[in-house]
Amino acid sequence: METTKAPHKTRRRVIRAGLAGAMAIGLAAGFVATQTPASAATFESSPVGWASQNGGTTGGAGGSTVTVTTASALDSALQSSSKMIVKVSGMISLSGMHKVASNKTIQGVGSSSGITGGGLNLSGVKNVIIRNMVFKNADDDSINIQSSTTNVWIDHNDLSNGYDGLVDIKRGSDYITVSWNRTHNHDKNMLLGHSDDNSSEDTGHLRVTYVHNWFDGTNQRNPRVRFGNPVHVLNNYFSNNGSYGVATTCGAGVYVERNYFENVGKPVIIQTGDSPNGYVKLLNNYKVNSGTEQTNAGANVKAIPYSYTPEANNTVKATVTAGAGVGKLGL
Numbered sequence: 001m002e003t004t005k006a007p008h009k010t011r012r013r014v015i016r017a018g019l020a021g022a023m024a025i026g027l028a029a030g031f032v033a034t035q036t037p038a039s040a041a042t043f044e045s046s047p048v049g050w051a052s053q054n055g056g057t058t059g060g061a062g063g064s065t066v067t068v069t070t071a072s073a074l075d076s077a078l079q080s081s082s083k084m085i086v087k088v089s090g091m092i093s094l095s096g097m098h099k100v101a102s103n104k105t106i107q108g109v110g111s112s113s114g115i116t117g118g119g120l121n122l123s124g125v126k127n128v129i130i131r132n133m134v135f136k137n138a139d140d141d142s143i144n145i146q147s148s149t150t151n152v153w154i155d156h157n158d159l160s161n162g163y164d165g166l167v168d169i170k171r172g173s174d175y176i177t178v179s180w181n182r183t184h185n186h187d188k189n190m191l192l193g194h195s196d197d198n199s200s201e202d203t204g205h206l207r208v209t210y211v212h213n214w215f216d217g218t219n220q221r222n223p224r225v226r227f228g229n230p231v232h233v234l235n236n237y238f239s240n241n242g243s244y245g246v247a248t249t250c251g252a253g254v255y256v257e258r259n260y261f262e263n264v265g266k267p268v269i270i271q272t273g274d275s276p277n278g279y280v281k282l283l284n285n286y287k288v289n290s291g292t293e294q295t296n297a298g299a300n301v302k303a304i305p306y307s308y309t310p311e312a313n314n315t316v317k318a319t320v321t322a323g324a325g326v327g328k329l330g331l
Contacts, residue, residue, distance in 0.1 A: 048306075085105045100125060108131070141166070166218075213320070219243045229251075235313075
């Protein structure tokens with residue numbers, strides 16, 4: 001294990017023999033214990049990275065808890081003005097994008113609960129957690145985050161086979177962590193910043209941490225970044241990404257640190273489509289049967305302001321494949 005220190009110190013909790021009790025407390029609040037992203041055997045009570053900033057991200061903790069099994073019940077809970085933990089039991093069929101209000105935790109029950117056919121839209125809201133959910137066959141985005149939405153944690157989900165993006169973040173949204181998700185059977189995976197001409201809204205925002213995700217054959221946009229600086233791509237496992245892994249464009253600043261690339265011809269690129277170049281800082285990425293990362297003016301990537309404990313690059317594959325996706329948290 002390697003430790004990186006930053007000026008803003010983040011509290012960590014070590015899980016010992018009292019893990020079961022700590023988990024019980026955490027589950028009642030909609031999440032579980034510790035802050036370090038070091039291994040699949042640890043449980044995070046709050047997000048690592050950008051979603052830990054700006055006052056933190058707690059979702060519906062402290063509010064009421066409701067279990068839903070139908071589309072109408074789900075909509076009612078998600079759009080409530082009250083703080084709430086929404087437990088999704090079974091696969092709920094939706095069409096189109098469904099609004100999520102502020103101060104919500106949305107969590108699947110077991111390993112086969114979630115949403116099919118539609119997606120969730122977070123627009124101009126704050127403080128939302130989405131965990132342990134299956135998203136598949138969306139007719140638009142699976143998760144869309146837009147219009148200055150802040151403090152969102154997308155954690156331990158399984159996302160596949162959507163029409164558009166699986167997790168798209170745009171229009172000035174900020175302070176977001178995307179962690180421990182498995183994405184697969186999809187082309188254009190995660191977009192960060194929707195267009196080249198939106199610099200006035202996006203510059204100074206779109207700060208996102210991508211940590212311990214498994215980009216499993218997702219062809220491109222893992223993520224594809226515009227304007228955000230710094231964006232932190234840390235300890236992810238990239239496998240069989242045919243077009244490219246990470247793209248930085250439109251002057252974005254992306255720190256690509258200690259990831260594991262396997263069978264990825266273009267792990268990191270600095271330009272795609274009609275977008276102008278972005279900037280990238282590279283540190284200790286591990287590659288198996290993969291090409292060379294493109295580089296561009298890493299000094300222009302801003303410093304990471306939060307504390308975190310990175311995992312050694314050569315162990316990332318085992319950690320992520322064991323821990324990413326649904327059914328890992330005992331929810």
